[in-house]
Amino acid sequence: MSKSTICERERNQLAKLNKFQLKNQFKRIGFIIAIGTFILMIGRKYIEDSEWIKPILHGILLIGLLLISVSKEKVEDEYIDSLRSQSYRLAFIMAIIYSLVQPVVNYGVALLFHQDDKLQGFNYFQVLFFMLIVQLMFFWKLKRTNN
Template identity: 45%
Template sequence: MEKDSFVDCERKRLYKVINFRLPSQFVGIGLVICVLTTAIMFFRAFAMDGGDTEWLKLLLQKTLLVGMLIMSVSKDKIEDEMTMSLRAQSYAIAFIVGVIYALVMPYVEYGVSNVVHSGGEAFKSLGDFQVLLFMLMIQLMFYHFLKRNR
């Protein structure tokens, strides 16, 4: 009997993590964070002289990812089984497309850079920010696309 209660307790914890959602007001907060961060990134790219601001670049990248994550895990105003299913589908699509992107994109970038710059360019792998940003963008776009076309 003790084993069954342990399994039930672990199952409840797992479902608590799986079903975690922020309140629907956090979508707006995440959107504001993303817009402000993107505006600061553009300002930094075009207006600043490119000094020693690598820490600012990393901070802005992480802030943008946090804003998109907040939008991704926030509830809709009307949250039902259909929206939960659509959210799960969008996460699955984002994962599959993200893995394909991470596998193919370095080769595409290598080929294009060798065509553009005739001197042999070095092969570069993708960074964590680029992959995570791409996956979150795909998840958010597909979720809203699936929700709109249900």
């Protein structure tokens, strides 16, 4: 096999992955999953000994938000594709800034209120949740302001 055919095949696979989107119906499913999970997360606060379900609900919420994020719009054209790309780029940049600034803010607040003054990070859920929410908000805002 020549190098050019291997490179072409890899390029084609990347192009397919880059264009991957779910049908528009999955957006509704994603909203149902995300809102239902959010309600369950609030309800979990009132149930004793429910700490074991927290990571499961986090995972399900992220799946719901991801379904919303990768679902097509009713009218999916190059313009919508461009807005989607912009929103992903902005969400990525904001997540990096959030990841760098948030531990310092937490440390400052802890010092201000004389609490545990260790510099603490955060978990994967916080970063992924923030990234998906920011991407969706930027996408909706860009779509609304550019219509």
